[in-house]
Amino acid sequence: MRKIGILCPSDTELAPFLPHIKEVKITEKAMLKVYEGMIGQMRVAALYSGVCKVNAAIAAQILIDTFQAEAIINAGVAGGMEESVELFDTIIAARSVYHDVARDILTEFHPWMESVYFEADKELLAAAKEYAKESVLPIRFGTIATGEQFIEDAGRTEIN
Numbered sequence: 731m732r733k734i735g736i737l738c739p740s741d742t743e744l745a746p747f748l749p750h751i752k753e754v755k756i757t758e759k760a761m762l763k764v765y766e767g768m769i770g771q772m773r774v775a776a777l778y779s780g781v782c783k784v785n786a787a788i789a790a791q792i793l794i795d796t797f798q799a800e801a802i803i804n805a806g807v808a809g810g811m812e813e814s815v816e817l818f819d820t821i822i823a824a825r826s827v828y829h830d831v832a833r834d835i836l837t838e839f840h841p842w843m844e845s846v847y848f849e850a851d852k853e854l855l856a857a858a859k860e861y862a863k864e865s866v867l868p869i870r871f872g873t874i875a876t877g878e879q880f881i882e883d884a885g886r887t888e889i890n
Contacts, residue, residue: 732772733775733797733798733800734772734799734800734801734802734803735775735776735793735797735801735802735803736774736776736777736802736803737779737789737790737793737803738776738778738804738805739778739779739780739785740806743778743805743806744765744777747765747774751776752769753768754766754767755767759792759796762778762779762789762792764793764797775793775797777789777792783876783878790802801851801854808821808874811881811886811889812890815870818867818868819868819869820865820867820870821871822855822858822869823850823871823874824850824871824872824873825848825873825874826848826873827873827874827876828846828876828877829875829876829879829889830879831877833846847873855871858871859871875890
């Protein structure tokens with residue numbers, strides 16, 4: 731049975747998941763509190779990492795190495811710059827890209843990626859699309875741009 735890691739940037743973004751985790755076991759590692767248990771028939775390990783890419787990377791690696799997460803779902807509230815997105819819409823990344831990293835950093839240097847985009851896991855994306863067909867709540871799919879900056883009005887057009 732697969733184990734899913736749930737990674738949230740803040741405690742308030744993790745809080746809605748906690749009541750759903752059954753048979754919970756709490757472990758502390760690297761100043762992170764990890765909640766392991768079951769959500770339905772799925773084994774999960776959930777935590778909040780703190781904001782920024784470095785904290786997310788450390789937390790993700792801990793979920794993989796220590797808690798054997800086979801897939802990680804990054805869940806939380808984002809800045810949402812697409813004007814058609816409304817409050818409570820669920821946005822699922824088909825792919826992700828940095829808005830604040832030089833375009834050639836990932837392709838011309840290690841890890842020598844073919845593209846600047848990080849593609850979503852095809853199996854998880856297909857499952858989400860199947861669920862979206864039946865969902866009464868709006869679920870949208872697309873590219874998510876991420877970075878270290880909080881973007882106000884300046885820069886939105888260029889990033890979009």
